Amino acid sequence: MLSCCSVRMFLFAMGLLLVILQPSTGQFPRVCANTQSLLRKECCPPWDGDGTPCGERSNRGTCQRILLSQAPLGPQFPFSGVDDREDWPSVFYNRTCRCRGNFMGFNCGECKFGFSGQNCTERRLRTRRNIFQLTISEKDKFLAYLNLAKNIPSKDYVIATGTYAQMNNGSNPMFRNINVYDLFVWMHYYASRDTLLGGSNVWRDIDFAHEAPGFLPWHRAFLLLWEREIQKITGDENFTIPYWDWRDAEDCVICTDEYMGGQHPTNPNLLSPASFFSSWQVICTQSEEYNSQQALCNATSEGPILRNPGNNDKSRTPRLPSSSEVEFCLTLTQYESGSMDKMANYSFRNTLEGFADPHTAISNISQSGLHNALHIYMNGSMSQVQGSANDPIFILHHAFVDSIFERWLRRHRPMLEVYPAANAPIGHNRENYMVPFIPLYRNGEFFISSRELGYDYEYLQEPVCLLMEMYSSACCVKLCVSLQFIGGRGGSLIYVYPV
Numbered sequence: 001m002l003s004c005c006s007v008r009m010f011l012f013a014m015g016l017l018l019v020i021l022q023p024s025t026g027q028f029p030r031v032c033a034n035t036q037s038l039l040r041k042e043c044c045p046p047w048d049g050d051g052t053p054c055g056e057r058s059n060r061g062t063c064q065r066i067l068l069s070q071a072p073l074g075p076q077f078p079f080s081g082v083d084d085r086e087d088w089p090s091v092f093y094n095r096t097c098r099c100r101g102n103f104m105g106f107n108c109g110e111c112k113f114g115f116s117g118q119n120c121t122e123r124r125l126r127t128r129r130n131i132f133q134l135t136i137s138e139k140d141k142f143l144a145y146l147n148l149a150k151n152i153p154s155k156d157y158v159i160a161t162g163t164y165a166q167m168n169n170g171s172n173p174m175f176r177n178i179n180v181y182d183l184f185v186w187m188h189y190y191a192s193r194d195t196l197l198g199g200s201n202v203w204r205d206i207d208f209a210h211e212a213p214g215f216l217p218w219h220r221a222f223l224l225l226w227e228r229e230i231q232k233i234t235g236d237e238n239f240t241i242p243y244w245d246w247r248d249a250e251d252c253v254i255c256t257d258e259y260m261g262g263q264h265p266t267n268p269n270l271l272s273p274a275s276f277f278s279s280w281q282v283i284c285t286q287s288e289e290y291n292s293q294q295a296l297c298n299a300t301s302e303g304p305i306l307r308n309p310g311n312n313d314k315s316r317t318p319r320l321p322s323s324s325e326v327e328f329c330l331t332l333t334q335y336e337s338g339s340m341d342k343m344a345n346y347s348f349r350n351t352l353e354g355f356a357d358p359h360t361a362i363s364n365i366s367q368s369g370l371h372n373a374l375h376i377y378m379n380g381s382m383s384q385v386q387g388s389a390n391d392p393i394f395i396l397h398h399a400f401v402d403s404i405f406e407r408w409l410r411r412h413r414p415m416l417e418v419y420p421a422a423n424a425p426i427g428h429n430r431e432n433y434m435v436p437f438i439p440l441y442r443n444g445e446f447f448i449s450s451r452e453l454g455y456d457y458e459y460l461q462e463p464v465c466l467l468m469e470m471y472s473s474a475c476c477v478k479l480c481v482s483l484q485f486i487g488g489r490g491g492s493l494i495y496v497y498p499v
Contacts, residue, residue, distance in 0.1 A: 038170030114454030
């Protein structure tokens with residue numbers, strides 16, 4: 001028979017059980033990809049729940065003019081008014097939904113990250129897990145979800161196949177349907193593509209997702225939105241992205257047919273035909289062709305995924321990153337420094353991104369460390385910035401990079417003001433909206449702990465210690481409650497043990 005104290009401990013644990021639910025998001029909302037919306041420069045669709053724009057009748061949000069940051073930018077981009085991504089998204093829309101409280105989405109029909117429930121008032125937390133710790137059925141389900149995303153059209157979003165000028169300033173919309181997986185490949189391309197200056201002229205020193213302070217927040221938002229879209233198309237509200245812990249790996253242990261695809265038996269640059277990833281077609285990999293045509297990637301197929309891990313230029317990337325390099329990076333106290341680009345010294349962001357030496361934190365763009373090292377090591381689709389998301393290893397890799405970012409946030413507990421408010425490269429100031437997300441998110445919104453955004457990492461979880469007083473049998477115990485949320489199993493597990 002359980003003692004009184006044991007019963008109370010059990011009831012306390014049961015009271016902490018959470019039910020996790022969550023909706024979705026992406027790029028150009030389909031309902032706003034039309035002449036009327038572009039000419040009016042307004043994207044304020046009705047929420048299905050009450051039929052009013054932004055769910056205004058239900059007090060979810062209102063249609064408002066976008067407030068753009070006026071903070072000065074760094075000198076890296078010396079132009080103005082030549083790129084649709086400047087002052088995002090004002091070239092396309094200057095009025096969008098501004099959601100209230102915990103509501104989110106292009107029509108305020110969803111909950112902010114970290115909240116769920118009909119009125120978005122319930123807090124929730126999911127756990128991202130090491131892919132090698134998944135059961136066979138969990139791993140196979142993840143792979144099946146990837147394949148589903150590659151083969152199902154996005155319901156809510158389309159991509160732009162021309163610039164605003166090529167759309168005749170909105171009177172000739174140029175948009176195209178796309179599958180869910182490729183939607184995110186295209187978004188990664190669009191954020192990092194070159195600026196088209198007319199004729200055969202381009203400007204390459206521009207990137208709204210890399211080489212500057214927004215690198216880590218941008219990819220954090222990207223993964224959250226991708227995760228949410230998978231939850232939507234599968235109906236699996238508990239789905240989370242797994243991560244690959246590549247520290248000290250001697251080779252690409254994830255590159256097997258059981259996981260992300262082995263090597264082709266006769267062509268080392270291709271994937272094994274035993275993996276269904278071998279049939280995937282890549283998009284947005286021919287940047288020089290787009291530049292010469294002054295065109296955008298229109299998401300037509302461009303061939304199979306390429307990957308030849310370990311056969312890269314060893315003088316640039318001799319091996320995969322080590323644990324000691326990660327630990328050194330975490331000791332850096334400055335998030336950003338100096339020019340706030342790939343030349344920054346003693347910058348945590350630049351060292352983790354891989355443009356600074358992971359032993360000294362001094363910029364060295366002839367070498368590729370940490371994050372960049374993994375991309376270069378893969379020696380294929382992953383090694384080209386604009387099209388790197390074509391390889392599904394991208395997701396596992398960036399989930400682990402995000403976990404290192406999370407470790408730094410928890411160790412140093414920076415104030416929001418640590419993230420630069422001004423003089424960063426274009427698009428990377430704290431209050432700049434991230435390209436090309438609609439609904440809108442500012443860089444600073446993701447410079448917070450992952451737990452505030454509703455997720456944690458399995459290897460970072462720490463017991464939450466609570467002091468409980470049991471007013472019977474003089475029972476007073478201190479409990480450590482370790483929250484373990486197991487995606488895809490319909491709920492959460494909680495382990496309670498006395499200390």
